[in-house]
Amino acid sequence: MLSYILRRVLAAIPVMIFVALFVFLLLRLSPGDPAAIIAGDTATPEQLEQIRERLGLNDPLLVQFADWGWRLLQGDFGESILSGTPVTSMIADRMEPTISLALTTIVLSIVIAVPLGVIAAWKHGTIIDRVVMAISVLGFSVPVFVIAYVLIQVFAINLKWLPVQGFTSIFDDPGTFAQRITLPTLTLTSLYIALIARITRTSMLETLGEDFVRTARAKGLAERRVLMKHALRNSAVPIVTVIGIGFALIISGVVVTESVFNLPGIGRLTVDAVLARDYPVIQGVILLASLLYVGINLLIDIAYVILDPRIRYA
Amino acid sequence: MFDFLAKTGRRAAPRRRTAAALLAGAAATALLATPLSAQTLKVVMHSSLRVLDPIITTAYMSRNHGYMVFDTLFALDEEYNIKPQMAEGYTVSDDGLTYTITLRDGLLFHDGAPVTATDVIASLKRWGERDGMGQKLMSQIASWDAPDDKTVVITLSEPYGLLMDSIAKPSSNVPFIMPARLAETPSTEGVPEQIGSGPFKFVQDEFQPGVKAVYEKFEEYVPRDEPPSWASGGKVVKVDRVEWIVMADAQTAMNAIMSGEIDYWEAPPYDLLPVLETVPDLTIHVINKMGSTTIGRYNFLHPPFDDLKVRQAAMIAMNQQDVMDAMIGNPDYYTICGAMFMCGTPLETEVGAEGVMEKDDLDKAKALLAESSYDGTPLVIMHPTDVGSLRTQPVVAAQAFRDAGFNVDLQAMDWQTLVGRRASQAPISENGWNMFFTTWVGADVFNPIANNMVNGKGSDGGWFGWPDMPEAEELRDAYAKAATVEEQKEIAEKLQAFAYENAMYIPLGQFTAPAAWTGKIEGVLDGPAPFFWNISKSE
Numbered sequence: 001m002l003s004y005i006l007r008r009v010l011a012a013i014p015v016m017i018f019v020a021l022f023v024f025l026l027l028r029l030s031p032g033d034p035a036a037i038i039a040g041d042t043a044t045p046e047q048l049e050q051i052r053e054r055l056g057l058n059d060p061l062l063v064q065f066a067d068w069g070w071r072l073l074q075g076d077f078g079e080s081i082l083s084g085t086p087v088t089s090m091i092a093d094r095m096e097p098t099i100s101l102a103l104t105t106i107v108l109s110i111v112i113a114v115p116l117g118v119i120a121a122w123k124h125g126t127i128i129d130r131v132v133m134a135i136s137v138l139g140f141s142v143p144v145f146v147i148a149y150v151l152i153q154v155f156a157i158n159l160k161w162l163p164v165q166g167f168t169s170i171f172d173d174p175g176t177f178a179q180r181i182t183l184p185t186l187t188l189t190s191l192y193i194a195l196i197a198r199i200t201r202t203s204m205l206e207t208l209g210e211d212f213v214r215t216a217r218a219k220g221l222a223e224r225r226v227l228m229k230h231a232l233r234n235s236a237v238p239i240v241t242v243i244g245i246g247f248a249l250i251i252s253g254v255v256v257t258e259s260v261f262n263l264p265g266i267g268r269l270t271v272d273a274v275l276a277r278d279y280p281v282i283q284g285v286i287l288l289a290s291l292l293y294v295g296i297n298l299l300i301d302i303a304y305v306i307l308d309p310r311i312r313y314a
Numbered sequence: 315m316f317d318f319l320a321k322t323g324r325r326a327a328p329r330r331r332t333a334a335a336l337l338a339g340a341a342a343t344a345l346l347a348t349p350l351s352a353q354t355l356k357v358v359m360h361s362s363l364r365v366l367d368p369i370i371t372t373a374y375m376s377r378n379h380g381y382m383v384f385d386t387l388f389a390l391d392e393e394y395n396i397k398p399q400m401a402e403g404y405t406v407s408d409d410g411l412t413y414t415i416t417l418r419d420g421l422l423f424h425d426g427a428p429v430t431a432t433d434v435i436a437s438l439k440r441w442g443e444r445d446g447m448g449q450k451l452m453s454q455i456a457s458w459d460a461p462d463d464k465t466v467v468i469t470l471s472e473p474y475g476l477l478m479d480s481i482a483k484p485s486s487n488v489p490f491i492m493p494a495r496l497a498e499t500p501s502t503e504g505v506p507e508q509i510g511s512g513p514f515k516f517v518q519d520e521f522q523p524g525v526k527a528v529y530e531k532f533e534e535y536v537p538r539d540e541p542p543s544w545a546s547g548g549k550v551v552k553v554d555r556v557e558w559i560v561m562a563d564a565q566t567a568m569n570a571i572m573s574g575e576i577d578y579w580e581a582p583p584y585d586l587l588p589v590l591e592t593v594p595d596l597t598i599h600v601i602n603k604m605g606s607t608t609i610g611r612y613n614f615l616h617p618p619f620d621d622l623k624v625r626q627a628a629m630i631a632m633n634q635q636d637v638m639d640a641m642i643g644n645p646d647y648y649t650i651c652g653a654m655f656m657c658g659t660p661l662e663t664e665v666g667a668e669g670v671m672e673k674d675d676l677d678k679a680k681a682l683l684a685e686s687s688y689d690g691t692p693l694v695i696m697h698p699t700d701v702g703s704l705r706t707q708p709v710v711a712a713q714a715f716r717d718a719g720f721n722v723d724l725q726a727m728d729w730q731t732l733v734g735r736r737a738s739q740a741p742i743s744e745n746g747w748n749m750f751f752t753t754w755v756g757a758d759v760f761n762p763i764a765n766n767m768v769n770g771k772g773s774d775g776g777w778f779g780w781p782d783m784p785e786a787e788e789l790r791d792a793y794a795k796a797a798t799v800e801e802q803k804e805i806a807e808k809l810q811a812f813a814y815e816n817a818m819y820i821p822l823g824q825f826t827a828p829a830a831w832t833g834k835i836e837g838v839l840d841g842p843a844p845f846f847w848n849i850s851k852s853e
Binding site: 032033036037038041044045047050051083094152157160165166260262264268269272275276277 | 365
């Protein structure tokens, strides 16, 4: 297992190099000129040229890539072209809201969705099943921003229980953190409940039809034990996969939710950087997101082994 | 089976109780939430502050930031009079060549150093490398001297009527004064620190680009005694702290101001104003009465707009009413205005503007097009879809042009792609362009020198589109040297007539953008930019 993990980590290196090269080239090929953005409306061609020179944008692509790559190896992601802020500190500032939202959403979603999916499978074809599925379809179908605005209208504007927007660090003020993270969490949870409940139900239905479940029931095991210990554990692989990918999706940025609740997360950082052609920031964020995807996939694979001892990695 | 239900039921109950307790707790905390500090002004600006150096960019957010942190030698009041700000006063020699400016007492930078004449000279020189009016001024200056720490002597090579107008310029780029050690930074590179002598200090540690910028009152700032008027007069800071919070979503900003989470919103979209107008204790007010103008600009280097008749046909095909209706909608916030140097200014005139002020004369446009060299090649109009204030004009123009007989290729892109592409002088077939639209704050176009669109320097030194029209440059030079206001007006009128006759660009209307603020704050000043001195906040 250890050698498998080591091999996976090593295999991530060429993936990251490819991602870095791809992102770098894609940005250089896309239209837009950071120098023109900085210079504004009245810059002369000479001034533009001087800014390009200073930013190193006139160097051959290979030189630019090598320079960036060399700095990356030293843990230096560069600075924002526009504000001069180090990319690492920009990403670090934006990670806390994003990770907080991802954790609260995933935990709340699992707590609600897995039991819902199990019950729906267990009560397959009954009204309970249909209600759970209807809720799932609704969660999938209603756009996130609609749910967000409805929640804001009810809980923030009408009832005045919660604030409309913003983020406070849990380390600064846990109470305000809880207030501010509640509505965005509920918004995203509506989507993730739908996702996880559906996959739980489908996976459970498949497992409940297996011989070993019939055997477990035949030997007189309590239904709860049959469902939770035998069926759910054997259904866990696809559920864990969906949860893992869902987590990675939030970590790489949920722009709409972040915008509506004014959460300064990774999603908004990415969109702002793309619109402003802030190359170092875009490159940094995409590299980080890729790294997280690789890491989360590795964790998912490890979880498979824990959940299903039949799975072995050579 | 029932056993399972019973057990899960029992287990679920504590969870439900926990969840309910959490929700109730969160709600209770919200109700008991600490009220916003009376001394912190929470503001949502029109955009995010990105570039901190207000000299290297013309971005309005950088200009607004500049007004917080830096101060100016002179400033305009609301009647467009030039008033001393950091200066105590100035004298001009009889031959009009030597300007002697004296600094007032008590000027300090945020690092504690006194402001000296050397700082002023270094700052103005750096500004003069970047700003259009500044470049023109620099070409007229023979020497700079600082006989003592408080005196700046500027000697001109020949009389130049716009020296004071230039250094009192209210909008981008504003000639802000910074320490000489920072002003020595090349003008293509941002200054490494935000140290000014303005009424607010920039809190670098709390700056998060795209999230917020924070300013604290500069306790040692000595305001002038005169009452504030635009950027002139006493800049008395009445709050401890100002936070510019970025909100990407207008609906969120509206909810936030309605719930009192923010105090001031610089630019609510026009379509949300009817909702805001129903909110009690919310003031909706236009602080920049001069407002902005929106324009269409041709590319003069390539067909078909290298042909005057085609440009005239395009100009006649459009009318301001359609653009303003589509873009602003509410007539309270727009004016049909043919004045290239803005309506409401001393240089206002509508000479030559009939083509854009009257409703379409399609027959005339079609006739001109038929007489022209236009061969039916589609016009490439750049359409920035990500900027609310710029996405409407190209659509209205495209329809007007089609009605007049043009073929149109409306190319959607983001604004930054447009910014990069409009700098290209390449032919249309090589990713060139025929037309784009933009907006200008009035203070950036209110005289022939500031207004880039009447620059006739061509592809070397002209503004995007690059008309090569030496006559326009002669008129601009004459304006710069004019000795009296009457003479300036006369020349500005001639230049406007020339610019319309030669279709240098299409002025498409003048509009204002109201700001909104809650009943907790008082003392918001009118101005060419949002100012945060003089504002007090109560609970």
